[in-house]
């Protein structure tokens with residue numbers, strides 16, 4: 001049997017496959033559909049200091065090759081998350097790892113959420129969301145080198161837990177942002193969040209999405225995600241969680257060969273909730289057939305010499 005285990009962020013991972021933030025709620029919603037504790041882990045829906053009610057409808061729409069969403073980081077807020085959501089994660093996920101996705105309007109808010117959760121049980125670490133395109137200030141830190149450096153340094157002081165920064169694809173050079181995260185104490189990178197996009201209802205001559213624009217996800221963004229993962233890998237030695245358009249084990253393996261140690265699946269879950277288990281099995285079969293442990297495949301893409 002192939003060896004899919006890896007030691008990352010100070011812990012053992014039984015599988016490289018996680019469910020992406022915003023597409024699996026806080027875990028409990030998903031547990032009836034698949035054996036959650038058998039996959040690599042989950043990243044929770046974003047948690048902010050205060051509850052957020054999100055954007056006006058419509059919040060989602062299908063596009064060719066994926067979907068567009070402008071949920072607007074709707075969530076129950078820090079206090080209710082600790083009271084109502086975290087206990088389930090603590091009691092039910094033993095082998096699957098939990099990362100809590102964190103958002104804030106300001107550095108202080110990010111810090112308050114991280115500090116407020118730090119002493120609680122039931123999760124491994126944080127995924128810092130500086131890359132949400134569908135709220136006004138969602139990419140403020142993710143597109144500002146100085147702001148990102150300050151934020152990561154502050155959060156590093158606030159917690160000793162794994163700190164993963166989720167990067168936006170919407171910058172000229174993702175490598176710069178990857179390096180900034182590493183230099184300021186992050187433990188890992190998630191590449192990538194959604195791309196900003198817009199759909200127009202030509203009959204009504206109005207935007208389809210209530211927020212006017214939203215984030216594009218799904219198979220359409222796979223090549224960009226693979227490329228940006230590869231670019232981030234070249235600029236930083238931090239472990240990477242590859243995300244964007246994954247719906248098969250071949251898709252996941254592309255991210256792994258590009259440099260991702262772990263992968264996350266989002267939009268594809270809405271088509272087939274069992275896709276994460278199928279991707280895990282497919283990666284396992286690939287490792288078995290090639291007699292290669294998973295960790296040896298990470299970053300293993302062979303780039304031909306060019307004159």
Ligand SMILES: Cc1cc2nc3c(=O)[nH]c(=O)nc-3n(C[C@H](O)[C@H](O)[C@H](O)COP(=O)(O)O)c2cc1C
Nearest residue numbers: 020021022046069129193217218244245265266267
């Ligand atoms: C409905 C929806 C909600 C999302 N909510 C969040 C969120 O709260 N925080 C976050 O960092 N990313 C969020 N994302 C982005 C995903 O985690 C992921 O980065 C993106 O969708 C690309 O992966 P995919 O193509 O597999 O969906 C959301 C995506 C979707 C489709």
